[in-house]
Amino acid sequence: MGGNKVAIVTGGARGIGRGCALALAEKGLDIAIVDMLEPEMARTVGEITALGRVARWYVADVADHARAAVVVGQVAADFGRIDVLVNNAGRGNPKGILEITEEEFDRTIAVNLKSCFNFIQPVVPVMRAGGGGRIVSMSSLNAHSGGVTSAVSKFSYAAAKAGIIGLTRALAKELGPEIAINCVCPGVIETELGNSLTKARGPELMKGIALGRLGTPRDVAGLVAFLATVEPNFITGQDFIIDGFQWVV
Template identity: 75%
Template sequence: MSKTAIVTGGARGIGRGCALELARRGYDIALVDLLEPEMKRTAGEIEALGRKALTYQADVASFARAHDVVDDVARQWGAIDFLLNDAGASNAKGILEIKEEEFDRTIAVNLKSCFNYIHAVAPIMLKQDGGGRIASMSSLNALSGGVTSAVSKHAYATAKAGILGLTRSLAKELGPKIMINAICPGVIETELGNSLTRSRGEEMKKGIMLNRLGTPADVAQLVAFLATSEPCFITGQHFVIDGFQWSC
């Protein structure tokens, strides 16, 4: 019997990799993203694997749109077994140059989006016999603080740290029917981080014990485990996946 998943930020990068891995494991996938052409391509790849795909062009920062998307997925497929909150946006500005609206937008896309989609799926999952599972994409910078890269200045790190608090709190509120965890990737080769990895890739590998950068496929294996493992005694946790990034 097939299962269903919603993947925000599923058009490319980590979200795409996770969506495809879930499809390989029998999930029909609803993709949510602003990047419609890339999202359509990912949907085609999912369908080529023999699974169903839905696409929703949406700003994940919108609470109302999140509820519209989730309600439509539930109407079409009847159940939502897994939610992956992967949508994110970087902000390269430091505290002395960032504007209030830029900080707010970074928080909205990275953190509030998780609240939006969890708020929408939780009532559905709680009513299902099998409950549901949720994973949200945090970052290694949630634990270490922002550094000098374009992705991980303070606004981004703050939003990603908030995901950890949200995860722990909601694991208590929504358990035992819903299991919710967070993932903290290190340096992953994606479109978002390409400029950084192109300029500093070889240098960064030297600070990673496994001597390579991570890939979306690496993260997808962990996401798939959290979505599919039976039995599962894991909730309210965060998982670092960084190849042991000891100095970057």
């Protein structure tokens, strides 16, 4: 194995994932984007290529365990190594306990939590073969707050995102010292997903954010890129809230 460092970013077609892909490319990494939105992936790949880095895109539903293994194998073959995995793909679910179906609950857990397992499992041997690596997963402030009043992310989403924190702590012990794994917990971030919440509750939300604004994908990407690349590194098993200190959720 050799060559430039390589990052996989799931859900990297748009939003926070796109921001993470660009921030890692600016730090000199080559990027593999995994998503379902082909035109958006092609656009982000073009933006990364314009930065002088190599980028490719791979179509997958991150909830699909078998497909994740195939994609990780393909990325390893195409790039020769994998140093960073950003488990970013995710989706909210607005249904309460009495409305949600079993299938909808399972799907929320699969897209947000099982997806991390799906990608970490095949990535670990590749990272170890290359001398180690970093994993950063996208949890949410909702994992801490419960997000009960949120329009886009009720209990099934909060449960999945809280699961990412437990997974992160346990795997830090199992994967150390070669691989460091952390997760980040964004508050409200201006993306397709975030906007669906803020349209309804923007002014009310803003009053409860100490830094007086919503977050941007670049805010979150800066933290993710730090965790993915900082040297020397003594951080693993942690979850980092990045929300401008929001106390109304």
